[in-house]
Amino acid sequence: MMHVPAHKRLSLQSCLSRRVAQNRPLSGPLRSGRKGVRAVASNAAEVDVAPLFQPFKLPGGEELQNRMVYPPLTRCRALDTIPRPIMAEYYGQRACPGSLLICEATVVDRDGQGYPHVPGVFTREQVEAWKPIVKTVRDKGAVFFCQLWHSGRASHPVYQPDGKLPVSSSEEKIASEQWKNCYLGDGKMGEYPVPTALNKQGIKDKVQAFRVAARNAIEAGFNGVELHAANGYLIDQFTKDGVNKRTDEYGGSLENRCKFALEVVAAVVEEIGPERVGIRLSPFATFLDAIDSTPYATFVYLVEKLSATFPNMAYLHMVEPRADGHDILEDCPLSLTPFRKVWKGPFIVSGGYTRESGAAAVESGEADFVAYGRLWLSNPDLPLRFKQGAELNPYDRNTFYTHGKEGYIDYPFWEGAK
Numbered sequence: 001m002m003h004v005p006a007h008k009r010l011s012l013q014s015c016l017s018r019r020v021a022q023n024r025p026l027s028g029p030l031r032s033g034r035k036g037v038r039a040v041a042s043n044a045a046e047v048d049v050a051p052l053f054q055p056f057k058l059p060g061g062e063e064l065q066n067r068m069v070y071p072p073l074t075r076c077r078a079l080d081t082i083p084r085p086i087m088a089e090y091y092g093q094r095a096c097p098g099s100l101l102i103c104e105a106t107v108v109d110r111d112g113q114g115y116p117h118v119p120g121v122f123t124r125e126q127v128e129a130w131k132p133i134v135k136t137v138r139d140k141g142a143v144f145f146c147q148l149w150h151s152g153r154a155s156h157p158v159y160q161p162d163g164k165l166p167v168s169s170s171e172e173k174i175a176s177e178q179w180k181n182c183y184l185g186d187g188k189m190g191e192y193p194v195p196t197a198l199n200k201q202g203i204k205d206k207v208q209a210f211r212v213a214a215r216n217a218i219e220a221g222f223n224g225v226e227l228h229a230a231n232g233y234l235i236d237q238f239t240k241d242g243v244n245k246r247t248d249e250y251g252g253s254l255e256n257r258c259k260f261a262l263e264v265v266a267a268v269v270e271e272i273g274p275e276r277v278g279i280r281l282s283p284f285a286t287f288l289d290a291i292d293s294t295p296y297a298t299f300v301y302l303v304e305k306l307s308a309t310f311p312n313m314a315y316l317h318m319v320e321p322r323a324d325g326h327d328i329l330e331d332c333p334l335s336l337t338p339f340r341k342v343w344k345g346p347f348i349v350s351g352g353y354t355r356e357s358g359a360a361a362v363e364s365g366e367a368d369f370v371a372y373g374r375l376w377l378s379n380p381d382l383p384l385r386f387k388q389g390a391e392l393n394p395y396d397r398n399t400f401y402t403h404g405k406e407g408y409i410d411y412p413f414w415e416g417a418k
């Protein structure tokens with residue numbers, strides 16, 4: 001377990017409180033607002049991007065041709081949790097040979113939904129609907145992982161079977177002014193309720209739900225799954241002490257709080273094999289009020305444990321502490337280095353990376369892969385544009401979570417490629 005010196009604890013405190021004070025989201029579904037900006041330096045073509053185009057073999061044997069990852073991006077284009085054909089076009093536009101794509105957060109259980117029109121992978125109909133989408137991506141030579149998601153307390157009775165309360169680690173609701181409002185669909189908003197704390201059987205059922213969803217994802221044709229243990233959703237609600245107030249063996253000490261995450265990983269690894277399982281963590285995120293008082297200690301422990309217990313996992317995907325939703329904290333003193341040091345497998349970083357900073361992160365060994373969310377969302381041919389130093393399309397936040405074609409499959413490809 002890592003000792004955090006006093007000066008680091010102070011920095012951490014000021015960084016986190018500044019983020020809360022700024023009233024900005026960190027990651028996960030983000031709010032609408034102004035349009036994004038064009039982002040390529042005038043000397044773009046001169047920057048050495050070769051590090052981003054080195055091959056890499058994943059533990060499962062998949063041969064990747066570049067170090068750019070399309071990270072999970074909720075787009076709310078599935079209809080009542082059933083993936084739609086338009087999603088094949090969307091992902092197909094972004095798939096290229098030897099690239100790693102991770103699909104949007106995909107619900108694992110009937111009570112796991114927390115946003116309108118997000119896909120699931122827990123019914124036969126959902127699995128069948130995923131198949132042609134996954135086939136489109138894999139036929140293009142890309143590797144496709146499915147992000148498995150249970151939103152836990154970040155849900156509302158409108159999404160729950162029989163209108164019951166959502167579940168969590170504890171009866172702690174999302175109460176801050178910043179995060180207390182939830183999307184109910186059709187433009188309606190509500191407030192997150194006090195959730196029900198899962199009992200022991202409930203915890204077992206959720207572990208089983210992740211296991212079955214992983215099996216379903218493989219049946220749908222995905223190469224593997226990414227467990228969504230980040231951004232304040234169910235797994236994170238167990239890990240972080242700002243949410244988890246349990247007094248049984250799933251709460252209290254950091255070892256106890258990490259137990260749920262480790263049980264989910266163990267079940268999914270047993271089901272589909274470690275090389276087909278990745279995990280996403282966000283130790284420093286404040287999104288949905290999920291804050292941990294000792295993020296280095298808690299998450300270094302978790303990463304050490306994962307590395308030692310499941311040595312051949314596909315990858316660890318971590319959200320940068322400086323990533324603050326649509327903005328990037330330039331002077332945040334926190335870093336992912338302690339986690340990189342204890343993780344033995346492939347390491348993906350995410351949050352605010354540009355062409356230049358991504359190439360530098362791979363070149364320096366800080367990361368094996370760099371995820372590009374908003375830039376790839378609005379530039380379906382991002383690897384090609386990076387290679388050529390081409391100008392980028394701006395992204396439009398107003399269409400991130402709408403349900404139609406606009407801002408989804410109509411971002412233009414680079415004209416210079418024609």
Ligand SMILES: Cc1cc2nc3c(=O)[nH]c(=O)nc-3n(C[C@H](O)[C@H](O)[C@H](O)COP(=O)(O)O)c2cc1C
Pocket residue numbers: 027028029030071072073074075104105147228230231280319323350351352353371372373374375400401
């Ligand atoms: C529209 C949108 C949807 C997102 N949905 C998810 C999601 O489903 N799962 C997740 O783990 N992160 C989600 N995120 C976070 C992104 O994966 C990524 O970490 C974030 O956009 C920061 O990376 P970037 O600066 O390259 O965009 C979402 C972000 C955006 C902008």
